[in-house]
Amino acid sequence: xxxxxxxxxxxxxxxxxxxxxxxxxxxxxxxxxxxxxxxxxxxxxxxxxxxxxxxxxxxxxxxxxxxxxxxxxxxxxxxxxxxxxxxxxxxxxxxxxxxxxxxxxxxxxxxxxxxxxxxxxxxxxxxxxxxxxxxxxxxxxxxxxxxxxxxxxxxxxxxxxxxxxxxxxxxxxxxxxxxxxxxxxxxxxxxxxxxxxxxxxxxxxxxxxxxxxxxxxxxxxxxxxxxxxxxxxxxxxxxxxxxxxxxxxxxxxxxxxxxxxxxxxxxxxxxxxxxxxxxxxxxxxxxxxxxxxxxxxxxxx
Amino acid sequence: xxxxxxxxxxxxxxxxxxxxxxxxxxxxxxxxxxxxxxxxxxxxxxxxxxxxxxxxxxxxxxxxxxxxxxxxxxxxxxxxxxxxxxxxxxxxxxxxxxxxxxxxxxxxxxxxxxxxxxxxxxxxxxxxxxxxxxxxxxxxxxxxxxxxxxxxxxxxxxxxxxx
Numbered sequence: 001x002x003x004x005x006x007x008x009x010x011x012x013x014x015x016x017x018x019x020x021x022x023x024x025x026x027x028x029x030x031x032x033x034x035x036x037x038x039x040x041x042x043x044x045x046x047x048x049x050x051x052x053x054x055x056x057x058x059x060x061x062x063x064x065x066x067x068x069x070x071x072x073x074x075x076x077x078x079x080x081x082x083x084x085x086x087x088x089x090x091x092x093x094x095x096x097x098x099x100x101x102x103x104x105x106x107x108x109x110x111x112x113x114x115x116x117x118x119x120x121x122x123x124x125x126x127x128x129x130x131x132x133x134x135x136x137x138x139x140x141x142x143x144x145x146x147x148x149x150x151x152x153x154x155x156x157x158x159x160x161x162x163x164x165x166x167x168x169x170x171x172x173x174x175x176x177x178x179x180x181x182x183x184x185x186x187x188x189x190x191x192x193x194x195x196x197x198x199x200x201x202x203x204x205x206x207x208x209x210x211x212x213x214x215x216x217x218x219x220x221x222x223x224x225x226x227x228x229x230x231x232x233x234x235x236x237x238x239x240x241x242x243x244x245x246x247x248x249x250x251x252x253x254x255x256x257x258x259x260x261x262x263x264x265x266x267x268x269x270x271x272x273x274x275x276x277x278x279x280x281x282x283x284x285x286x287x288x289x290x291x292x293x294x295x296x297x298x299x300x301x
Numbered sequence: 302x303x304x305x306x307x308x309x310x311x312x313x314x315x316x317x318x319x320x321x322x323x324x325x326x327x328x329x330x331x332x333x334x335x336x337x338x339x340x341x342x343x344x345x346x347x348x349x350x351x352x353x354x355x356x357x358x359x360x361x362x363x364x365x366x367x368x369x370x371x372x373x374x375x376x377x378x379x380x381x382x383x384x385x386x387x388x389x390x391x392x393x394x395x396x397x398x399x400x401x402x403x404x405x406x407x408x409x410x411x412x413x414x415x416x417x418x419x420x421x422x423x424x425x426x427x428x429x430x431x432x433x434x435x436x437x438x439x440x441x442x443x444x445x446x447x448x449x450x451x452x453x454x455x456x457x458x459x460x461x462x463x464x
Binding site for chain 1: 304305307323324325326327330334346347348351354357360361362363365366367368370371373415418433434436437438
């Protein structure tokens with residue numbers, strides 16, 4: 001046994017598998033920043049292997065039935081925090097009411113990581129290039145946070161501050177995410193990204209959702225850019241620019257240019273700032289076009 | 302200093318295995334070092350390469366990204382559990398040999414686990430579906446083409462009734 005212990009990568013921790021959310025919150029309030037919740041572990045375990053994270057307490061919430069619901073409630077798709085990504089890929093309610101999420105999941109990791117990774121885990125991990133947080137911001141989802149004293153709600157657009165830095169406090173657990181469902185009959189959406197290998201971190205990603213009326217005029221639009229800001233970047237300014245108009249090629253070109261002007265990407269080893277801005281404009285153009293075409297294919301009620 | 306040990310009991314390739322493990326022991330280290338099932342390979346140890354793929358309760362997962370203690374009561378199938386009951390290679394494993402789906406063999410257990418899971422849910426996958434299913438598994442020898450060929454060959458052989 002000693003030789004295995006010598007070779008283990010993570011720092012030692014105390015492990016507790018909880019059976020209720022209240023128990024998890026109690027442990028978090030007791031240990032604060034020394035404790036970490038684990039669900040799918042697809043981001044946390046690598047960070048622990050590299051000792052970028054070394055919690056003294058690991059609280060396993062994988063088996064909490066109260067965090068595994070997927071249901072349509074009050075014009076929102078409500079997803080429990082530990083619902084696995086592969087479950088959303090196959091869930092009929094999610095496919096029908098939140099098509100943008102399914103477009104996004106095609107870009108999330110690989111089969112093996114989606115089988116384990118959770119929707120809530122991706123959000124609280126807050127990688128600025130991750131797809132699920134971008135969808136949450138673009139649709140302005142509501143995040144429900146639980147701690148020992150009760151529940152609070154925060155808008156996804158106010159949740160992400162910087163890479164891996166969010167509004168969640170050490171004693172809070174993300175309980176559920178409420179993604180707004182757009183009621184329009186002519187709804188279109190698209191998610192595109194550029195990465196080194198499909199499933200790797202996005203250099204830049206973009207997603208759009210548009211709703212059109214019977215005459216083809218835009219009634220609601222949302223666009224966001226990932227990987228080009230320190231947080232998933234929703235651009236409500238672009239939505240406002242498109243609403244009430246017919247989304248022709250000229251308008252979409254202008255919107256994509258405006259979107260690229262609203263972001264301020266950094267350069268790194270993988271892509272220069274200039275290349276990221278170029279990608280942001282190109283991807284914004286593609287997703288707005290594809291979302292519009294998707295909506296135009298659908299009959300008005 | 303001795304580290305605290307946690308009891309864990311899981312079914313591995315159909316057999317109930319019980320042990321006491323440190324909390325930070327990953328599933329892949331548990332399989333290889335505790336159970337001596339060294340068919341599952343350990344590559345990057347942080348979820349990139351796919352060499353450590355195993356089947357957990359029916360779905361392929363990366364065994365370096367979970368701790369053994371988490372899997373109490375679960376059922377795991379490793380590459381050793383994918384042979385025919387008499388221990389000879391399965392149709393899929395034979396196809397990897399026949400189509401030269403491996404060279405150094407390091408990625409092969411992960412490739413076979415991923416392909417096995419694909420064929421279980423989709424017995425006649427397209428080339429794109431095969432590439433998607435093994436998209437999370439790195440191979441530095443074959444250039445992937447023979448691996449895709451091997452999975453296609455296995456699907457054809459299974460369709461012809463091979464068992």
